[in-house]
Amino acid sequence: MAPTPIQFLDGGLGTSLEDKYGIRFTGATPLWSSHLLLSDTATLESCQRDFANVPVDILLTATYQVSVEGFQRTRTDSFPDGVPRAEIPQFLDVAVSIVERARQPATKIALSLGPYGAVMAPSQEYSGQYDDEHNSVEKLFRWHADRISLFASVPRLGSRVDFLAFETVPRLDEILAIRKLTTVLASQSSDAAVAGPLGQTPYWISCVFPGASQSLPDGSSVSQVIRALLSLEHSDNPPWGIGINCTKIAELPHLVEAYEIGVRQLEEDGHIRSWPSLLLYPDGTNGEVYDTVTKTWRLPIGLKEATEECSWEQRLYDIVTKARSRGCWRSIVVGGCCKATHMDISRLRVQVLRDS
Numbered sequence: 001m002a003p004t005p006i007q008f009l010d011g012g013l014g015t016s017l018e019d020k021y022g023i024r025f026t027g028a029t030p031l032w033s034s035h036l037l038l039s040d041t042a043t044l045e046s047c048q049r050d051f052a053n054v055p056v057d058i059l060l061t062a063t064y065q066v067s068v069e070g071f072q073r074t075r076t077d078s079f080p081d082g083v084p085r086a087e088i089p090q091f092l093d094v095a096v097s098i099v100e101r102a103r104q105p106a107t108k109i110a111l112s113l114g115p116y117g118a119v120m121a122p123s124q125e126y127s128g129q130y131d132d133e134h135n136s137v138e139k140l141f142r143w144h145a146d147r148i149s150l151f152a153s154v155p156r157l158g159s160r161v162d163f164l165a166f167e168t169v170p171r172l173d174e175i176l177a178i179r180k181l182t183t184v185l186a187s188q189s190s191d192a193a194v195a196g197p198l199g200q201t202p203y204w205i206s207c208v209f210p211g212a213s214q215s216l217p218d219g220s221s222v223s224q225v226i227r228a229l230l231s232l233e234h235s236d237n238p239p240w241g242i243g244i245n246c247t248k249i250a251e252l253p254h255l256v257e258a259y260e261i262g263v264r265q266l267e268e269d270g271h272i273r274s275w276p277s278l279l280l281y282p283d284g285t286n287g288e289v290y291d292t293v294t295k296t297w298r299l300p301i302g303l304k305e306a307t308e309e310c311s312w313e314q315r316l317y318d319i320v321t322k323a324r325s326r327g328c329w330r331s332i333v334v335g336g337c338c339k340a341t342h343m344d345i346s347r348l349r350v351q352v353l354r355d356s
Contacts (some may be wrong), residue, residue: 004324006352009058009335010051010111010347016045018339030073030121032065037091038076038083041098049102050342054349058333059103060112060165061095062148067119067147089153096160102215108162111151111198112249115169125246126210128170128217140177151198158197167245168208168337170217175228178205183235205229205297206243206279209251216259222255226262231271238272241330243279246337249312252319253283261327278329280320284312312340313348320352 011267014033017023021043028038029035036044044062071083071091116134117124124130134140151157159266166230168179185199207216209227215221218229229242244255259278268273310318322332334352336344 001327003356004203004327005331006320006324006356007057007333008054008318008345008349008352009268009279009333010048010056010060011283011336011340011342012053012338013051013060013062013064013318015284015339016050016341017043017202019339020050021047027076027121030070030143032121033062033075034070036096037062037094037098037163038074038078040176041094041225043351045098045102048099051104051105051345052099052104054346055104056107056335056345057107058163058335059085060110061099061161063092063095063114064112064114064167065118066092066095066113066150067075068150069202070119073121085150088150088179092142092151096157100160101176102164109247110163110165110204111161111201113147113164115167115174116140117170118168125168125208126217130171135173136178136339137173137180139175140171143182144222146227148185148198150327151279154197158201161198161201163240164198164201164203166203166205168336169205170210172210172224172228173308174203174222175207175225176234178234179228179237179239182239183237189245202240202280204241204243205239206245206281208246209255210284211332212251214251214255222258223262223265224265226259227271229262230266230276232273233271233283239276239292241277241279241333243281245281247281248285249280249315249319252280252316253322256280256319256323260323260326264327275328275330277331277333278323280316280323280339281333281335281336281340282316284336284344285313285338300353310334312344313349313351316348317351317355321355 017033025032068085071088074083115125116130132141169175182203197223230238263275320332324332
C-alpha cells in the first residue's frame with residue numbers, strides 16, 4: 001500500500017501580521033487580517049509570501065472574517081460610513097490576487113471562510129454562543145449563503161480557487177448549514193442568495209475543540225461531529241476533507257483517534273463512500289489562550305508557561321506520523337493556526353520530509 005500523501009498548509013496569518021509586521025487589531029478593525037485588503041495590501045502580500053516561500057502546498061486567502069456585517073462596521077477615509085455591500089467584491093478579488101502573486105507555481109489556493117462566530121463582536125468561535133438570529137441550521141444556512149454570494153462577482157473565481165475552507169466551526173447546526181450550502185452550490189441552484197461559481201470546488205470543514213473535553217463548544221461529541229461532517233444522510237456531496245484547527249496541540253492525539261473511530265463507524269454503517277482527507281492545523285501557542293475582549297494572547301491565571309520536552313513541530317510531526325501509519329485517510333494536510341509562524345511551518349516541513 002502506498003503511504004498516505006502529506007501536504008503542507010500555511011500558519012497563523014493574523015498573528016503573524018501582529019508579531020512580525022507590527023499590525024494591531026482592535027474593535028476598529030472588525031475584519032481582522034482582511035482589513036489589510038483596504039489599508040495595506042503590500043504588508044499582507046509580504047506576510048502571505050513568507051508562508052508561500054516555505055513552500056506550502058496550500059495557501060489560504062485573507063478572507064476568514066469577511067462578512068457584510070464586518071465591512072459595514074469598517075471605517076476608513078474612503079468609507080467613513082462603512083463599506084457598502086456593492087463595494088465588497090473588489091476587495092475579495094484583491095484577496096485572491098494577493099495569494100496568486102505570492103504563491104509558488106504548484107501552490108493551491110483555498111478560500112478561507114470563518115464561522116458566523118468569527119464576525120461577532122467580540123468573536124464567539126471559541127464559545128459557539130450565537131445570537132437568536134443565528135441559532136439554527138436554517139438561519140445559519142441563510143447567513144453562509146449570503147456571505148458566499150459576495151464572491152459571485154469576483155472574476156473567474158471558480159478557476160482561481162482550488163478549495164473552499166470552512167474553518168473553526170464550533171457548532172453542530174453550523175456544520176449542517178454548511179453541508180446544506182455546499183449541496184445547493186453543487187446543484188447549480190437558481191437560488192439568488194446562493195448562486196455563484198464555486199459549485200464544483202472541493203471543500204473542507206474544520207472544527208474547533210477549545211477545551212479538554214473532546215467536544216465542540218456547543219457540547220456536541222466527536223461522533224456527532226463526524227456524522228454531521230460526512231454522513232450521506234445529510235448530503236450526497238460530502239467534503240473533500242475534515243479537520244481540526246485553532247485547537248491546542250496537546251488535544252490532537254485523542255481527537256484524531258476519535259475522528260478515526262467516528263469515520264470507521266460511518267463506513268461500517270454504509271454512510272460514507274470513502275475516507276476523506278484529514279486536515280490538522282493546531283494553534284502554535286505554548287499554553288496561551290486568546291482573550292476575545294482584549295484581543296490579546298495570555299496565559300490562564302495560575303498556569304505557568306509550558307516547557308515541553310519536544311518542540312511544536314516535533315509534536316505535530318509525531319501526531320501526523322501515527323495517523324499516517326494507520327493508513328486510513330486519503331491524504332493528510334498539516335499546518336498551523338494562531339501563533340504558528342512561517343518558520344514553524346518550515347521546520348515542520350523539513351522534519352516530515354526528512355523522515356518520510
